[in-house]
Amino acid sequence: MAQKLDYLRETASQTAGPYVHIGLAPGAAGFEIFDNELGQDIAGPNAKGERIRVEGIVRDGTGSPVKDVLIEIWQANADGIYAHPESAGEVEEGFRGFGRVIPAFETGIWAFDTIKPGAVDGAPHLNLWVVARGINVGLNTRLYFSDEDNSADPVLNLIEWENRRATLIAQRGDDATYRFDITLQGDNETVFFDV
């Protein structure tokens, strides 16, 4: 036996369950309780950079849409600066870089508006966190952009299976809209990270 270390242990995760929408995005789910819903305006009115829209769908291992999913977004501004004291530099007034999105109830398709971030330690990317009923620990992933040079990104290049890297690239369509589908399981499973 040896001395005990003084660390505490992290609290265990539990699924966000079927009603996470009323908890974390009540207004978007049609339940008016708070004056200010968090995560509804990612970039704010003064943000520099290109205004973009990202849309997609989350699918389970059977290919069915996951309609009760909630996705959180964390991103830098157009200069690659996060709204956080440890990021070197200032962001525009009103820029938070944080978002929450839930899908349309009938289709499972979700969409959010933001600005395209600048490069941060590699290629520009959004950090996404995916929770839902049946997901026991929130899933971390990243979204990169098809019209950027992602070839030298250290995180993408860490993925040993080159064919899986494509699961993290959002495809640019018309009108500055990107498509980013997430597959929780099976063929073409999205790459998730242990951060």
Add this chain to the structure above:
Amino acid sequence: MGKPAEYYQRDRRLHPPAHAPHYKTSVTRSPQKALISLENSISEITGPRFGHNDIGANDNDLLFNFATPGESPIGERIIMHGRVLDENARPVPNALVEIWQANAGGRYRHKKDTYLAPMDPNFGGCGRTITDENGYYFFRTVKPGAYPWRNWVNDWRPAHIHFSIFGTAWAQRLITQCYFEGDPLIPKCPIVQSIPDPEAIEQLTAALDLNATIPLDSIAYKFDVVLRGRRSTLFENRMEGN
């Protein structure tokens, strides 16, 4: 600029596995490939920060925040309180804590919840607050009821409150559920029991806290949350100085 100090790696053995066959919904929603391990970069060391301007003054009072003036929800009045700490046992101030829960009968205010227990017109079921300089938070609410769900044919969730916590970093993001001391449904619940570590389940069980009750008003439960801790920057600096 040097590399930022990293957060301690998450000990996945105390968290439920993605695929927990007795919790059936996880079967098709669990990734089958291993997570790719990332060293923390600035993207994970940072994270959204929240302040009192983001929330309303009564957002942590679920007895009040949806009730008709002069009325209050039905159920056992409770104070749910505790601290947000990190693995270094240091308080996490300015942490955003959000909760959602069923009413005293076990019914959520959600269009997909069709349980026959009645909706309570005076209970919304969600709240949020920000920890103070000691990492302390509290909510006033009613104790949620147990409710049935179709997992096996006849499963019942123990009384629980869903908790969502933001610390200072994206790497610390956590959603969990808080259970209540003495609930006989805890050992029977496939969601709780997806956690492989009995101590970790104990850590999710709020303790009756008689000292914090308000006499003749509300009973109290204590629930501390521990977020991932961070390597000391002092140690990082020493490494760089070598």
